[in-house]
Amino acid sequence: MSGTVSPGSVPEIADPGVDAQSVQVPAAASAAGFSAPAAGRGSRPNPVWRIGARLLGALAVLFAVVTLTYFALKLVPGDPVLAILGGGGAAPSDATVAAVRAQYGLDLPVYQQYLNYLAGVFRGDLGTSYIFKRPVLEYLGPQIWPTLQLTLASVALAWLISLALTLLTVRRGRVADAIGNAVEVLFAAIPPFWIGIILLVVFSFTLGWFPVAGNADLRALVLPALALAIPLAGFLAQVTRSSFAEALDQPFVLSARARGASTTGVRIRHALRHALLPGLELSGWAVGSLISGAVVAEVIFSRQGLGRALVDAIVARDTPVVLAVVVFIALVYVVVNILVELLVRVVDPRLIRKRAAA
């Protein structure tokens, strides 16, 4: 605790990824003199250029996801035509098979099919469902909003729970800390489908507070959102609680207290902001993971949604639908990540050097 470097302390290590030599360089500028201008932090690329590069990168990821998934799904065993014609049970004539094959463009070489698909994607045409014989977009369209709604509600709830857990339990005495710890570990371990069932039993069957199933109204959203939010809150809280505690140990907190700030003031104005960052960075991943994880909540609470459509399509080998859902999830992931990045910059206006190193 004393000002000198105590035996237990380890000098701060520079950002990983930045090698020792390049760290020395900016220091040379500041060493020149006391009144030297702010130490140069390397290049600051033009923001327009940077955003452009970011969008290009996002497009590249999307393109890679589409390509990877497209060819992976080509590995699905069995003739898709049979799936189109009603599975193994049906015994279509050769003529029918050939006709359907031509109709779906399955007679073309694979690369041609792929190019056609890509061209379709640009036109907003994601193909035709093998099972429903309708354009994929038309079939999936109504499923998108309920899933997005569920996902967003879950993320919001998860943040609420983990922030409450952070502010109420970190450094609030041993008991509160132990409770916070226990809750965070427990939440992270709970499978969403199990907590979903328990919520259903308790709040719908026993107490009758919430509807058992459906997407009718906001009330029907509460339990499924909670089922998904609880495990996510466990993960988020692990990150926010530890970084909050870390922030509270920083000298700037002592500085703030020494200028007369109250404990609560320091927690909210200083430490919380630091604690938000790692959780925010996790949120991009969390949304992507929720949108597919939504399937379990959709099954338990008999909700419409992309997740169920995906699982049904996998079981029925409806590859165009599977592909479309995957592409949509990747799109959401990419968009959310860009948003998260912007949000992180708002919370942490320091330069982007950490980003560059990551």
Next chain:
Amino acid sequence: MTQILTPTDIPAETPVASPLLRVENLNISFAVGRGRVDVVHDVSLSLDRGRSLALVGESGSGKTVTARSLLGLSGDGARVLADRREILGRDVRKLNDKQWRGIRGKHVGFVLQDALVSLDPLRTVGGEIEELLKLHRFGDKAERHARVIEALTRAGVPEPELRARQRSGELSGGLRQRALIAQATALNPELIIADEPTTALDATVQAQILDLLASLKADGAGVLLISHDLAVVSAVADEVAVMKEGRIVESGPVEQVFGDPQHAYTKALLAAVPRAHAKGTRLSAAAPVTAIARTERAAKLDPSAPAIEAVGLRKDYTGPDGITRTVVNNVSFTLETGTTLGIVGESGSGKSTTARIALGLTEPTAGTVSIGGHAWTGLSERERAPFRREIQVVHQDPLSSFDPRFTVQKILRDALRAAGTDRAGHPARIAELAEQVGLAAAVLDRHPLTLSGGQRQRVAIARALALEPRILVLDEPVSALDVSIQAQVLDLLADLQTAFGLSYLFISHDLGVIHHVSDRVLVLSDGEVVETGSAHEVFTNPRQTYTQTLLASVPSLPPHTR
């Protein structure tokens, strides 16, 4: 509450004669597990306006805890008891949190070490200062802004409007520290507590910060200075209290305590500071290492050639932004066998890069190095490997150079294996090495993480010695150590040099240390050699203005101290 402009704005009931700060028999203990640990015993202090009191001690002496108790910020689980604890004549022993908050920042300003972490890195410097003003309900937005600028200007921050909008990470070390002081003094507190305000700063910057503290004192504030550095203390303080293990062992006017120390600990501390006239003398009371003659092995290096000969070294780095910077330019030096060459410079002067080149860890962009008459640059790693054992290194932070899986024993064994020595002899050799560097046998089974800084440094030295090198590169080997530990390590290094005829390339930013250990000195600045010569020459009669400024900026103990 908006008129807080003069230091004389103190509670009306305060008798004018009462000192700014008066503490009698302060005791602080912390809850640890089920019991309590006492960290401060019977400390009494007193400080008047316009005066400065220094609390001096090494890590663990309780000086920081003492200072924080004066802000009511001793920490969780602390129990603070005192017969008297008065600030501005007001008894602060029974204050609640709200009352304390009224004092903090307004009557007592607190300056911490390194502002990079002492100011919220996510907030602007101006925002941090403004928070202080807001907390104490100072003025409206415009008045607050004006005060922020005024505070920065007074703390000697150029371009205050610009700096107020920047974050601490964007400022240089010196500016950061000034901003921190501006933050602590914006409301003209009567008492300023500065906890290690200059540690980690370069000498020239340190001198400027000390001037600033002195000027605050001249303006009528009382300055309580916490430091481990005796020279810093003597530059600012009027009175000094020396702390050891939670007690004040000696106190009084600076001249008296430093000039005629009474307590053994004070004497040892003063003796431990490396200074010019202490050269060649021992700094610590530790017994000299009983030199154990080492087994002679076939010399790979020519003992008559210089240990290191570097000619025209240059090193360019291309940063991530594509801009190439030259961090070392045209550096030449010769390290004669059995002597010490000190390289001194401030941060960014290129001294560490020079060390890495000498160690063969970085290939220079231009120039050559030879060790013991052997070419050392331009080699493949395969060609270099057989000579590696001849030149070993000790870093400032040895911890990161130890494999985290290893105990001390394994670290040493790994080095012995690298040297290819006979395995049967390892246990005996490890015991011998531990003895040579003064490590207790019990330490061998421990992980370096559980050792103190001084012990870690001894392990690093032992590992280097395991290879029986002829040359040691010592890169800031004592910079992270307390002064008494530093003294022991420097003495150890001197003993080993005598015993084994080692050649040292000694790198440090600390002029006192360099003066103490070096035969010849190389002064680096911005990657270039500014001056070179014998230690005596460079320190007593510097030819270059840069060296002169550097030497002038180092606070030194009063010459009459023993």
Next chain:
Amino acid sequence: MSVLSAPVTARSRNRFLAELARTPITVIIAAVILAVILLAAIWPSLLQSHDPFGVDPQANLLPPSPQHLFGTDQSGRDIFSRIIEGTRQSLVVGVGATLVGLIIGGLLGITAALSGPRTDAVISRIIEVLYAFPSLLLALLFIAIAGTGVTTLVFAVGIGTAPGYARILRVQTVKVAGSGYLEASLALGWGPRHRLWHTIVPNVVRPLLILATLGVGQAIVWASALSFLGLGAAPPAAEWGTMLADGRNFIQLAWWIAVFPGLAITVTALVTTVLGRYIQRRTDGVTR
């Protein structure tokens, strides 16, 4: 403050007891539960009160009682015995999937970190793209291609978690490759092979134990989620996720059919998390 640091206990005969006394009670409880889980996996009949597949129409949908600790299902099978029966498979799937994930992730991440900047960039891009697939989605895709079944389940979950491991292991390897101790071993004169096998590899592998412990619990949860969706083990099997899905149809009549298998999953995940985090804390200082 060095004053406050606890003295290091010397070697003693009672080292184990001393260690035990310092271990938090939650960790001890978790270890005991894990021992029971392992016992159930290795020797299920020791704990079972009934035949897990014994159908008894007379005793169907019985609530928990001393007779049937966790009640019975719609066919009158003892749920407690079925959960014990399912332990082995859940563990095998969890451990297997974690191994698959670690091996694939490790190959990608470590290769990326140790190869030149260009290869690193390429592999890192691949990892980045894979990371855009959420774990469950990747697992679902794999099942779409390989069909359902227990073996596919192991690989599906393993592949689903691989991108995450790849990222962590790449960062860890980069850290070790840039570490002071690796440079120190160069300065000591060790050759490249020694540095790879004696310094880089062991230090990269060290945190794997923690990752694996934490990962097994999550892998069990993922796997049971897939079984719950009907994409894992087929219904008659006593697999936790399958049992839970099965019980969902009777949830209004008999909550216990779904709740207890879920409890088993949660407890297993909880125990591995508690132990994993404890090991992490213990080695934290050492695994920089």
